[in-house]
Amino acid sequence: MAELSFSGLTKRFDGHAALDRVSADIGSGEFVALLGPSGCGKTTLLRLTAGFETPSEGSVTLGGEVMADATRFIAPEAREIGIVFQSYALWPHKSVARNVSFPLEVRRVPQPERDARVAEALALTGLSAFAHRMPAQLSGGQRQRVALARCLVFEPRAMLLDEPLANLDLALRASMQEVFRMFHQRTRATMLYVTHDQGEALALADRVAVMERGRIRQFAAPEDLYREPADCFVAGFVGDGAVVSARACEPAPDALRIEVLGCRVPTRTNTRRPTHASIRPENIRLSHDAPLRGRITGCTYLGGRFRLTLEAAGETLTAFATQRARLGETVGLSLHDLWSFHDPEGKVLMARAMAEA
Amino acid sequence: MIATRLRKGGSRSLDRLLPLILLPVALIALGPVLRLLLEGVGLGDGLTSEHLTTVLIREGTRTALLHSLVTAGGGTLISILIGASFAFLVALTDIRGKGALVFCLMVPMMIPPQITALAWMQVTGPSSVLLKMLGLAPPLGSPQPLHSPQGIVLLLGIQHASLVFLTLRAGLRMIPADLVEAARMCGGGTLRVWAQVVLPLSMPALIAGAAMAFVTALGNFGIPAMLGIPARYSTLPTLIYQRLVGLGPSVLPEVAVLSLLIGLVAIAGVLAGRAVLSRGGFGLVGLSGTPLAFSLGRARLPVEIALWAFIAMILVLPLLALLATSLIPAYGVPLSFETATFKAWHEALFVQPVTRRAYANSLFLAVAAALILMAICLPLAWLMERRPSRITRLLDGLIDLPYALPGVVLSIACILTFTRLPFTELTLYGTIWIILMAYLARFFVVMLRPIQSSLAQLDPAMEEAAASVGARLGRRLRAIVLPLAAPSAAAGAILVFLTAVNELTVSALLWSSGTETLGVVIFNLEDSGETVMASALAMSITCLIVALMAAVQLGARHFPKGTIPWQS
Numbered sequence: 001m002a003e004l005s006f007s008g009l010t011k012r013f014d015g016h017a018a019l020d021r022v023s024a025d026i027g028s029g030e031f032v033a034l035l036g037p038s039g040c041g042k043t044t045l046l047r048l049t050a051g052f053e054t055p056s057e058g059s060v061t062l063g064g065e066v067m068a069d070a071t072r073f074i075a076p077e078a079r080e081i082g083i084v085f086q087s088y089a090l091w092p093h094k095s096v097a098r099n100v101s102f103p104l105e106v107r108r109v110p111q112p113e114r115d116a117r118v119a120e121a122l123a124l125t126g127l128s129a130f131a132h133r134m135p136a137q138l139s140g141g142q143r144q145r146v147a148l149a150r151c152l153v154f155e156p157r158a159m160l161l162d163e164p165l166a167n168l169d170l171a172l173r174a175s176m177q178e179v180f181r182m183f184h185q186r187t188r189a190t191m192l193y194v195t196h197d198q199g200e201a202l203a204l205a206d207r208v209a210v211m212e213r214g215r216i217r218q219f220a221a222p223e224d225l226y227r228e229p230a231d232c233f234v235a236g237f238v239g240d241g242a243v244v245s246a247r248a249c250e251p252a253p254d255a256l257r258i259e260v261l262g263c264r265v266p267t268r269t270n271t272r273r274p275t276h277a278s279i280r281p282e283n284i285r286l287s288h289d290a291p292l293r294g295r296i297t298g299c300t301y302l303g304g305r306f307r308l309t310l311e312a313a314g315e316t317l318t319a320f321a322t323q324r325a326r327l328g329e330t331v332g333l334s335l336h337d338l339w340s341f342h343d344p345e346g347k348v349l350m351a352r353a354m355a356e357a
Numbered sequence: 358m359i360a361t362r363l364r365k366g367g368s369r370s371l372d373r374l375l376p377l378i379l380l381p382v383a384l385i386a387l388g389p390v391l392r393l394l395l396e397g398v399g400l401g402d403g404l405t406s407e408h409l410t411t412v413l414i415r416e417g418t419r420t421a422l423l424h425s426l427v428t429a430g431g432g433t434l435i436s437i438l439i440g441a442s443f444a445f446l447v448a449l450t451d452i453r454g455k456g457a458l459v460f461c462l463m464v465p466m467m468i469p470p471q472i473t474a475l476a477w478m479q480v481t482g483p484s485s486v487l488l489k490m491l492g493l494a495p496p497l498g499s500p501q502p503l504h505s506p507q508g509i510v511l512l513l514g515i516q517h518a519s520l521v522f523l524t525l526r527a528g529l530r531m532i533p534a535d536l537v538e539a540a541r542m543c544g545g546g547t548l549r550v551w552a553q554v555v556l557p558l559s560m561p562a563l564i565a566g567a568a569m570a571f572v573t574a575l576g577n578f579g580i581p582a583m584l585g586i587p588a589r590y591s592t593l594p595t596l597i598y599q600r601l602v603g604l605g606p607s608v609l610p611e612v613a614v615l616s617l618l619i620g621l622v623a624i625a626g627v628l629a630g631r632a633v634l635s636r637g638g639f640g641l642v643g644l645s646g647t648p649l650a651f652s653l654g655r656a657r658l659p660v661e662i663a664l665w666a667f668i669a670m671i672l673v674l675p676l677l678a679l680l681a682t683s684l685i686p687a688y689g690v691p692l693s694f695e696t697a698t699f700k701a702w703h704e705a706l707f708v709q710p711v712t713r714r715a716y717a718n719s720l721f722l723a724v725a726a727a728l729i730l731m732a733i734c735l736p737l738a739w740l741m742e743r744r745p746s747r748i749t750r751l752l753d754g755l756i757d758l759p760y761a762l763p764g765v766v767l768s769i770a771c772i773l774t775f776t777r778l779p780f781t782e783l784t785l786y787g788t789i790w791i792i793l794m795a796y797l798a799r800f801f802v803v804m805l806r807p808i809q810s811s812l813a814q815l816d817p818a819m820e821e822a823a824a825s826v827g828a829r830l831g832r833r834l835r836a837i838v839l840p841l842a843a844p845s846a847a848a849g850a851i852l853v854f855l856t857a858v859n860e861l862t863v864s865a866l867l868w869s870s871g872t873e874t875l876g877v878v879i880f881n882l883e884d885s886g887e888t889v890m891a892s893a894l895a896m897s898i899t900c901l902i903v904a905l906m907a908a909v910q911l912g913a914r915h916f917p918k919g920t921i922p923w924q925s
Contacts, residue, residue: 051825052821075824077826077827090822093840151826
């Protein structure tokens with residue numbers, strides 16, 4: 001296993017920058033998810049790492065060795081990086097066992113050792129019974145596991161996963177997530193996982209890089225992304241809730257208070273000049289006597305609790321409630337434990353639209 | 358490409374070497390055509406404007422050109438009539454047994470034209486064994502009715518009907534059913550819908566198919582040679598053949614002018630077809646799932662009977678006549694249970710050195726062409742698909758030329774190119790290798806297109822997955838691309854084999870004693886009056902071809918879409 005780093009990595013297609021000066025360091029054995037809407041550059045970053053594309057600028061380094069920069073380019077087959085494709089890319093003319101043993105055949109691993117390692121990889125992915133099947137005879141989840149076994153069998157220095165669960169149904173996704181988690185715990189492989197599903201990213205990864213329009217907007221642990229988003233895009237894209245304008249109350253001592261939705265509330269923050277606040281559903285408490293009033297416009301049962309949509313001070317908020325609420329009813333809202341941040345260019349509306357899309 | 362220049366890590370030698378394949382490909386496929394064009398603009402010592410004018414103002418040239426245009430034009434009309442009727446009925450209605458019908462309609466195209474001509478000559482005329490058996494033969498001494506322009510037109514029309522059929526059917530399949538349903542909802546009856554919606558929408562495909570049939574008929578040598586030469590009715594290909602065979606290589610500059618002339622007419626036809634296709638696009642939207650289908654109702658059975666009767670007439674009848682002739686002991690003897698004998702078959706297949714040699718030559722040429730082309734086209738198609746550049750795109754556009762041009766044009770071009778190999782004293786003229794070179798050039802595109810279409814359908818991730826687990830380019834091509842493209846390469850190879858084993862036009866001009874092909878031998882046997890043996894040989898070839906076609910048909914589901922020409 002090896003650490004992976006990007007430095008000023010840029011990729012232009014016909015003058016359009018699909019990836020714009022991306023820099024990031026991924027530790028050895030770390031599980032990192034690349035999260036973002038389609039077209040944000042996450043797959044381009046993955047393909048640059050694998051070596052299927054050459055960078056326009058910047059460099060990719062694996063284990064201290066430059067894989068690609070302005071003067072040097074190591075071919076994909078020489079990088080020892082495994083990849084699991086969204087389409088799985090199983091070779092339809094080879095059986096499961098031959099698919100998995102191909103990386104070892106390429107490396108001229110002697111037959112007895114090869115058989116042992118293939119058997120081990122198949123056992124690890126729960127495929128031992130399917131060794132002699134052809135890919136066409138497998139279900140989606142089984143194909144996914146063959147792709148995984150084929151990737152892990154040669155013990156790559158890093159593993160790339162390109163939307164590996166996108167083609168599976170919901171139930172299978174949950175169980176495959178479990179497979180990935182267990183797999184990462186056992187192998188401690190450096191893993192880069194591309195997804196547009198924030199649930200997957202937050203559930204699986206040690207750290208998540210949120211990408212938008214060719215840039216990494218924030219690269220942090222899932223709980224930090226959720227609790228302390230760096231800007232409007234991340235706040236709107238990751239997790240539920242609202243992003244609203246905010247400003248610091250004068251004067252600004254150590255414990256910062258902000259004015260938001262016409263109320264003055266304490267906040268957690270990393271700046272002295274906040275422009276926006278992220279209001280998660282759990283930050284809102286319903287109380288009859290609170291001065292901030294909200295009108296209920298939607299009520300959805302989530303199992304165990306209700307998710308309310310509220311209009312308050314011209315903003316749309318979401319909150320949780322234990323009881324069903326009547327549409328049109330007005331309730332009092334109190335805000336707690338908000339996070340505010342500085343994002344002068346933040347386009348709240350756009351971020352919200354993307355989060356809902 | 359910058360990306361290629363940057364690839365320094367690891368051994369990427371194959372990636373650098375592979376583009377070099379473009380050079381021999383371009384030389385073999387396009388070199389001869391280019392050489393002929395240069396001849397046209399005055400390269401070499403042969404051609405001056407004097408030649409040009411003497412050839413062009415000569416009476417014979419103008420007559421032959423006129424004959425070519427008349428027979429090809431007439432043949433095209435018949436092709437349109439047959440091909441369009443079949444296409445509309447097969448693609449748009451609910452008749453049964455479409456697969457078998459299409460297969461039978463394709464057989465005449467795959468059977469070599471000289472065999473078609475020979476078979477039809479056994480149907481008509483005073484010495485027809487079949488007619489004599491039935492007591493219907495015209496009196497001895499009456500002329501063979503097919504030895505006439507009408508005969509040539511008829512057979513050209515039948516031979517190339519499937520070209521119109523295939524193009525039109527492909528076009529009809531692109532018409533979304535909802536267009537017709539919409540017309541129905543507006544109150545249009547079946548006939549009105551057909552005339553006002555379907556026909557106009559299918560016009561571009563029909564015209565394109567007609568252009569193809571015209572160009573192919575123009576280059577056809579077998580039919581006008583078998584039917585026209587005895588009647589002293591020359592078309593441009595037969596004129597070229599007669600002058601070259603009669604007077605030898607000294608008339609090369611002159612026949613080069615003739616072949617340029619026919620090439621020009623052919624290219625004009627091709628361009629006209631392309632122009633119609635590109636301009637006639639109505640931008641049909643949406644491939645709706647339900648194919649267009651009119652119900653014939655009670656007319657279905659009569660229509661089916663009519664179609665099969667027609668197939669019987671153009672396919673079964675001539676082949677029966679051919680078979681009958683091949684079974685008599687000597688020409689003129691009537692066929693009965695007592696006289697029937699396999700003597701001619703035995704002679705043709707096992708005794709006569711010239712026919713055995715021809716079988717060996719044709720099989721060698723066909724197999725060699727198929728194998729060499731497969732070996733070249735796999736990496737070439739990969740290169741065109743995965744590493745496109747300006748050069749590969751140019752090659753892609755020009756590679757059709759040797760196949761689209763009439764065979765005589767390519768033959769003359771090959772003679773010019775290979776009689777004395779450039780920069781050496783070596784000559785290929787008179788050896789089997791010049792025929793092989795001509796076949797390679799001519800059938801390149803027959804092999805390339807199926808492989809291209811299968812590679813285009815191949816998920817690039819298949820190769821990327823192999824690269825990511827450490828397989829270099831050579832390994833990827835061998836272990837991943839080759840097996841996955843193999844079915845279509847096999848289909849391409851069988852098509853090349855089928856076309857090459859039948860081939861007459863190219864080899865008629867390039868053969869010499871010892872390098873006869875099957876096509877040439879049938880032609881020569883018939884020419885020297887050995888009709889019975891010619892029939893036996895022709896019949897054996899027909900059986901081989903139908904068997905191979907059936908083999909391809911049975912394996913059809915293993916091939917990617919668009920690989921087999923008669924399936925789409």
